[in-house]
Amino acid sequence: MKSILYSLILLITLVGCSNLPVLILEVDPKSNSNVSGTIVFTQINNRVYMEADLEGLTPGTHAIHLHEKADCSAEDGTSTGGHWNPTFAPHGAWGDETGYHKGDIGNFEVGADSLGSISFDTDEWCIGCEDETKNILGKAVIVHQGADDFVSQPSGAAGARISCAAVIE
Secondary structure (H helix, E strand, C coil), X not given: CHHHHHHHHHHHHHHHHCCCCXXXXXXXXXXXXXXXXXXXXXXXXXXXXXXXXXXXXXCEEEEEEEECCCCCCCCCCHHHCCECCCCCCCCCCCCCXXXXXXXXXXXXXXXXXXXXXXXXXXXXXXXXXXXXXXXXXCEEEEEECCCCCCCCCCXXXXXXXXXXXXXXX
């Protein structure tokens, strides 16, 4: 959790000096999990940076995706809909030449301490822009119980949705 603290201090400093879009989201546990944490999105010029620091996860590999709707009301997280896929591409690993959803962030590892983090950045997202194929506002970040296999359509067979954060201002 130290990296998120340092990131927040840096972001607060930067935001005080500019008009950078920044979203700081708290994670809600789902599917009877104990997952908690923070996800920060920052847009600098034409890139969006995501930093997720989570705790209460089971050791192993977990998938993280953007889903269609910023609705974390369902106990199992299904109210968020499917992966965010505004270009109607097949599911796959980010950057795969055969296609990938704009919400296919990827997998991250969790150690025996139940802590996990992932950093990600792209020029294929924006925060609040007019381009609906890039705008992440109104979506949700879902962490899954298992790993994304990058093959199964349309979801990656990543298992239960164990945490949710609505991407809203």
